[in-house]
Amino acid sequence: MFFKKSSHKPVLPGFGLSMGFTTFYLSLLVFLPLSALVLKSFELDWAGFVKVVASERAIASYQLTFGSSFIAALINLVFGLLVAWVLVRYTFPGKKIIDALVDLPFALPTAVAGIALTAIYAPNGWIGQYFYQWGIKIAYTPIGVTLALVFIGLPFVVRTVQPVLEDLEQELEEAAASLGANRLQIFCRVIFPALIPSLLTGFALAFARAIGEYGSVVFISGNMPFRTEITPLLIMSRLEEFDYAGAAALGTVMLLISFILLLLINALQHWSQQRHGGGR
Template structure:
């Protein structure tokens, strides 16, 4: 008896998938690359290597790296608490993790700015210590960390839920300390998911725009991100320059994702051998 498939066969599903990817992903990226390539090597390099553009790369990449590293630590702790402990308000906190996905980024930027200005609910307590968040690079990091945190938590959380408690119990019976058990038993099992979440969080931080422009101050060479510089070039009708600047961030994102996938594949192979 021939098994009846619930979904259509490979030719139809593959065709629909390729059509969707081409329409939503490849076509816009192809247009971006084509527009940037129409400049020619000399003009392209002059735009992407300009002093202002390089400064925006440094601000964007540096802030994204700092926000991602913060989220790796805080996100793992948050996922651990949500999985391993029961406490009042747990469901509310778990739901709030997804808030950056549902909240428009512009609204998030306005809310963060309101909180962290010197007269804001949080900023007023930081000001006496000389800590200024709004309109500084630190504000950019805060906005990036806010919008990218769910990627870490939601990739690590399912792995923690599926971990076999017998592994930890065996390690404890052998005299392993809590820190050593986490480092040598739990962390290697989390590594593939953590790498995936880290790459997604970093890529999201690189491309974030709405949540940043309100809190950053947008000062060239200081708090101007690359996405804003590309937007400024669009407003000036310099479409090729905007495409060239955007292509740099696209290349960085692709290289980062490729390296992360390579590291993730090696971690999976290491786990399978173990």
């Protein structure tokens, strides 16, 4: 019996052409600008580089930037899952409005978000005044920085988890319930393992977005060195002083730390997919 070779052509171009275009596109928009950033920092000698990136002011900005970004991403991980769960599993009046509001941080200019958050959470703001009466200051503190990062990062988790929740087969939950599993067991053993890869992806996106945030944070932070100054603002200060090599050095450090952290998160996500996906 003879089989005729299929003459069907792929819709997209072959691997060579696609790979060449992908490499060219990434090189032009990603690799070349990042390489230029690193090469610009080489204008400093090693002593000058260390003096810029390891100063007390720079280290304080690293701690605030990456610490607040990590905490904000963790908060979004919890509440993003909760928001996605409500939007997928429940029907209620105004659901479409709330679903649209989730995307508002995507469309809202970050400067506008910063001004709005400052007006609300300042010591004399609508909400901040009540916290201030109890000795809790939100705006112009690391708390305000974290709050702004939570605001801009929430949609990344919600929109990453929501499609996965929609595709989950509720028959699996019903089967687990028929076998005697309670609600907590169903969530921990049936639902949550399937959500882990998407949760890690949402966490990584929210974390990466928070690291590079500038507009919303610059208003609510107060920009006090050693206390509420983020690294992007310190880089802008270097640029305003025409210290381009120093700004590039700080950017190189942020690039290196961000790449390592995102690489670890992606490795954890790959391990989770292999573990939970391979066991099915």
